[in-house]
Amino acid sequence: MAPGLAVLLSSAACGDEQANGNPADKPPGATSVQPSGTPADTLTVNVKASAEAPAKSWTLTCEKPGGDHPKAAQACAALAKSKDPFKPVPQGQMCTKIYGGPAVATVKGTWQGEQVDTKFTRKDGCQLHRWTQVAPLFGNVPKVR
Numbered sequence: 001m002a003p004g005l006a007v008l009l010s011s012a013a014c015g016d017e018q019a020n021g022n023p024a025d026k027p028p029g030a031t032s033v034q035p036s037g038t039p040a041d042t043l044t045v046n047v048k049a050s051a052e053a054p055a056k057s058w059t060l061t062c063e064k065p066g067g068d069h070p071k072a073a074q075a076c077a078a079l080a081k082s083k084d085p086f087k088p089v090p091q092g093q094m095c096t097k098i099y100g101g102p103a104v105a106t107v108k109g110t111w112q113g114e115q116v117d118t119k120f121t122r123k124d125g126c127q128l129h130r131w132t133q134v135a136p137l138f139g140n141v142p143k144v145r
Contacts, residue, residue, distance in 0.1 A: 043109035043116060045069065047138045050102035058139065059109075074136035079111065085134045086111060086118045089126040096125030103141045104130075 041062050046055040059067035062076035069075055079085045086107065089095070100122025107118045120138070121127045131138070 020122065024046060028136045032066075041110050041112060042067070042076055042127055043137075044105050045075075045105060045137060047105045048103065049141065051104055056139065060137070068083075070139045071136045075134070082133050084132045086116050087139075088118065089130060093126055095127070098125040098128055099123060100128040101141075103138075105138050107137070 004045070044057065044061045045060060046057045048055045058077055060069040060071040060072055061067045061071075062079065065072035065076045104124055105120040110116065116136070120131050120134075122131050
């Protein structure tokens, strides 16, 4: 067998614990069990017109769009469309100085079985892009008074 082919074939088995859906720290067959009657994914969204403004808060479930979120179906669709909706902007990322306004939002809960605790702003182009990808999640952003 050619040396290059041997390396290729031997590396194909790497990462097998991730390919079968089990994290490396969980044994095969380990599953996460949700208590009955509890939605698998529930998010709490807090949106403020500015850091000092009072927050508007909603809950959102997406298995069947619900909770008290004013745009539940649109928010769930935006989250489903985004590859990784809660991924933060990487440290050191070059961003344009486009300011989108003082609004801030926090999202906490569970999404696709993963814990979520993140903050969204519109302070630069990177943060604005991140916000825009899931904008329906934030409902109608309150106005600054």
